[in-house]
Amino acid sequence: MLRIPQSYIDELLEGDWALHDVTTEGMGLKGEYVVTAWPKETGIVAGIEIAERVFKTVGLRTEMLYGDGDHAFMHSPILRAWGTPEQLHATYKVAQCVMEYSTGIARRTHEMVSIARDRWGRIQVAGTRKHFPGGKILSIAALRAGGGIIHRAGISDSILVFDQHRTLTRNPVHAVRRLMAMEPERKVCVEVDTPEDGMFWADKGVHIIQCERFTPEVLAAFVREVKAKHPHVVVNAAGGINGDNVGDYADTRCDVLVTSIRLSPAVESLVKALGKLPGYGPRSAQRAAFHLLQNRDESLDELAAAVERVRRGVGRCRLCNTFTEGDICPVCLDEERDPGLLCVVESTADQMALDASLAWPGYYFVLSGRLSPVNGIGPADIGMPLLLKRVGAGVEEGVLREVVVAMSYTPEGDATAYYLIDALKKRWPQLRVTRLARGLPAGIEIEYTDLSTIANAVYARRDA
Numbered sequence: 139m140l141r142i143p144q145s146y147i148d149e150l151l152e153g154d155w156a157l158h159d160v161t162t163e164g165m166g167l168k169g170e171y172v173v174t175a176w177p178k179e180t181g182i183v184a185g186i187e188i189a190e191r192v193f194k195t196v197g198l199r200t201e202m203l204y205g206d207g208d209h210a211f212m213h214s215p216i217l218r219a220w221g222t223p224e225q226l227h228a229t230y231k232v233a234q235c236v237m238e239y240s241t242g243i244a245r246r247t248h249e250m251v252s253i254a255r256d257r258w259g260r261i262q263v264a265g266t267r268k269h270f271p272g273g274k275i276l277s278i279a280a281l282r283a284g285g286g287i288i289h290r291a292g293i294s295d296s297i298l299v300f301d302q303h304r305t306l307t308r309n310p311v312h313a314v315r316r317l318m319a320m321e322p323e324r325k326v327c328v329e330v331d332t333p334e335d336g337m338f339w340a341d342k343g344v345h346i347i348q349c350e351r352f353t354p355e356v357l358a359a360f361v362r363e364v365k366a367k368h369p370h371v372v373v374n375a376a377g378g379i380n381g382d383n384v385g386d387y388a389d390t391r392c393d394v395l396v397t398s399i400r401l402s403p404a405v406e407s408l409v410k411a412l413g414k415l416p417g418y419g420p421r422s423a424q425r426a427a428f429h430l431l432q433n434r435d436e437s438l439d440e441l442a443a444a445v446e447r448v449r450r451g452v453g454r455c456r457l458c459n460t461f462t463e464g465d466i467c468p469v470c471l472d473e474e475r476d477p478g479l480l481c482v483v484e485s486t487a488d489q490m491a492l493d494a495s496l497a498w499p500g501y502y503f504v505l506s507g508r509l510s511p512v513n514g515i516g517p518a519d520i521g522m523p524l525l526l527k528r529v530g531a532g533v534e535e536g537v538l539r540e541v542v543v544a545m546s547y548t549p550e551g552d553a554t555a556y557y558l559i560d561a562l563k564k565r566w567p568q569l570r571v572t573r574l575a576r577g578l579p580a581g582i583e584i585e586y587t588d589l590s591t592i593a594n595a596v597y598a599r600r601d602a
């Protein structure tokens with residue numbers, strides 16, 4: 139039996155149920171109802187014990203019809219819970235997610251165990267501590283339900299000497315011998331990259347050799363050789379073992395196949411994609427992904443539809459390069475604007491801010507960011523050629539009088555502005571080229587304004 143701390147159950151509930159269920163309480167729903175959980179497909183089920191704990195935590199009565207690791211048929215009830223609408227609504231989504239993820243992990247594990255055991259009956263499939271952050275207990279419970287064993291739940295429960303440990307000492311053999319003397323009751327495992335290294339440590343008396351990223355052929359030869367010399371040595375295979383190659387690794391007749399506990403390749407790719415967005419780290423990407431999955435109807439479908447609509451329908455305006463549905467954006471189609479004035483901005487967000495000020499009577503051109511030679515972003519990357527074409531056309535028609543370079547006053551913004559002003563003046567010396575003024579901010583007293591802003595306000599002073 140795996141101990142599942144109450145704090146973990148509370149944490150699961152916390153994500154969905156912070157204060158009260160506004161809808162159910164507001165509608166005044168009363169009485170006793172039942173929810174029934176069943177698997178969508180036939181096979182091993184998991185996460186039932188955690189889901190039951192979630193239900194019980196809010197006082198629901200429960201009946202477990204199957205246990206973790208049992209085989210259940212599609213649509214056969216596996217767990218029931220009785221209670222008030224509030225109790226049920228506060229918990230069923232969390233319980234459902236727990237069972238879905240757990241069942242996914244358990245089934246992938248079970249599939250690997252079955253393939254491996256078919257090839258070598260004595261082999262074990264072990265999950266490493268590379269489980270998804272915050273998902274350790276759920277992963278381990280599901281791994282066990284699928285017939286896997288725990289490779290290393292934490293750094294306190296087994297001794298594993300990595301290369302990173304050995305490079306930190308001038309005498310690794312001495313250090314490993316010291317470790318074995320310090321912990322005589324425990325087995326010592328050393329991870330190695332080559333068969334020669336593996337044999338070296340087996341000769342030194344370590345108990346487990348963990349072979350990192352050996353090919354099945356190299357591993358098979360090593361297992362034969364090391365077991366002939368040291369019959370009691372345990373050989374682990376680790377690194378890159380998955381459902382596709384697990385049979386080949388089992389054929390090597392090593393003792394343990396170490397794999398990562400995969401949540402779900404689809405969810406992992408979502409987390410990875412979200413992690414590339416500005417302001418998102420791995421942890422926040424994970425939280426966002428789980429939020430989307432937990433609130434499928436409201437959040438996930440809405441986001442998917444919005445992303446798809448943007449992907450299909452939104453492109454760049456042919457005239458100003460801003461984002462728009464259709465060929466030309468509404469701003470460029472607005473005939474009330476002064477065609478003699480063009481304002482160049484860094485982004486659509488800047489364009490929107492300037493336009494919201496209602497101060498600009500002309501048209502815009504939206505660059506795709508700023509020049510940044512350090513990051514390899516040059517004039518063509520930000521749409522400079524299209525801008526020059528647009529300005530050229532305006533000058534030739536004899537309508538364009540002034541271009542305002544509305545870049546931010548940051549080092550990259552300045553560099554972009556200087557480049558652009560230079561390019562425009564060289565080509566069209568008669569064209570008026572200006573930059574937005576730097577001056578005193580509204581609503582702030584002079585004594586609280588920073589010195590560079592004050593200085594620029596002095597230089598840019600004008601007749602009153």
Ligand SMILES: [Zn+2]
Pocket residue numbers: 455456457458459460466467468469470
């Ligand atoms: Zn436009």
